Amino acid sequence: MLFAVAAAPLAVACTTEPPPPPPPDPLSALAAQARADAALAKTLTAVPAAAEIARARETHATLLQAEVDRERPPLSSTAPPAPTTPPTPPDPLAALRTSLDESVRDASAAVTSLPAYRAGLVGSVAAGCASLREVLA
Amino acid sequence: MNVDAVQTALGTEHAALWTYGMVSAFLGDQAAAVAEGANAHRARRDTTERWLRDHAATPTPPAAAYLPPAPVSDGPSALAALIAVEQDTCAAWRGVLERTDDPALRTSALESLTTAAVRATRWRKIAGSNPASITMPGVASG
Numbered sequence A: 001m002l003f004a005v006a007a008a009p010l011a012v013a014c015t016t017e018p019p020p021p022p023p024p025d026p027l028s029a030l031a032a033q034a035r036a037d038a039a040l041a042k043t044l045t046a047v048p049a050a051a052e053i054a055r056a057r058e059t060h061a062t063l064l065q066a067e068v069d070r071e072r073p074p075l076s077s078t079a080p081p082a083p084t085t086p087p088t089p090p091d092p093l094a095a096l097r098t099s100l101d102e103s104v105r106d107a108s109a110a111v112t113s114l115p116a117y118r119a120g121l122v123g124s125v126a127a128g129c130a131s132l133r134e135v136l137a
Numbered sequence B: 001m002n003v004d005a006v007q008t009a010l011g012t013e014h015a016a017l018w019t020y021g022m023v024s025a026f027l028g029d030q031a032a033a034v035a036e037g038a039n040a041h042r043a044r045r046d047t048t049e050r051w052l053r054d055h056a057a058t059p060t061p062p063a064a065a066y067l068p069p070a071p072v073s074d075g076p077s078a079l080a081a082l083i084a085v086e087q088d089t090c091a092a093w094r095g096v097l098e099r100t101d102d103p104a105l106r107t108s109a110l111e112s113l114t115t116a117a118v119r120a121t122r123w124r125k126i127a128g129s130n131p132a133s134i135t136m137p138g139v140a141s142g
Helices: A001-016 A026-042 A050-071 A092-111 A117-137 B004-027 B028-054 B075-095 B103-128
Strands: none
Touching: A026 A050, A026 A092, A026 A117, A050 A092, A050 A117, A092 A117, A092 B103, A117 B075, A117 B103, B004 B028, B004 B075, B004 B103, B028 B075, B028 B103, B075 B103
16 A cells, blocks of 8 residues: 555656756755745844845845856756745844754755865855854853 | 974064063053963964974074064054954964964964954954954955
């Protein structure tokens, strides 16, 4: 029963023989995270440091996306998906702190496994997020 | 070659340690933070020297003195010297990140880069710099 369910989509996939999709670029996720942080920071108009954080995370997103596109040029000229505006969390400032902590963690985790020429870029993004977190401390 | 990059980073650790000692006379109200920064750089210098010896290299000794980018004569100029030396440290450790595939050295270089960026941000906050944060620590324009 379980086997049948699992095998059915596989059979469909085999008949059409699509080329195996390349694994997603790890920098894509980091760029999306940067865009999400920037979008969240923009909602915090009452926090003085929020504008600075939004600008910095937009810069991170641009640099990361440029590296993603350089290595694997996009097939069409479509821009990366616009960040979907998430519902405003009940405590946006706490959410931004948590989000920056996650960004430091994720970028740091990526640094060890990247090729050397990308490790510097992502290392600076990780340290930049730690710097932004310190501004909010 | 990553030994050269690590020697460069060791040089900035020597300079940072020297600078923290030199500014302490002007930052009496920040004595605890100055001591904390000095201790962090001393520990980093020691582990960096150990890494070099383990890789059959002779650690470059410290210079007798270092030249801060601007003369230090009061609190604000002392803060500027600390900010400059922390940013130099960031650049040197980012240089290591770009030149090694050794995961342990990468981890240690990233930690050095991140902690120096956080200290630089703290000093920039105290100095009233705007923005206080550094968008891309270790990059000349960042």
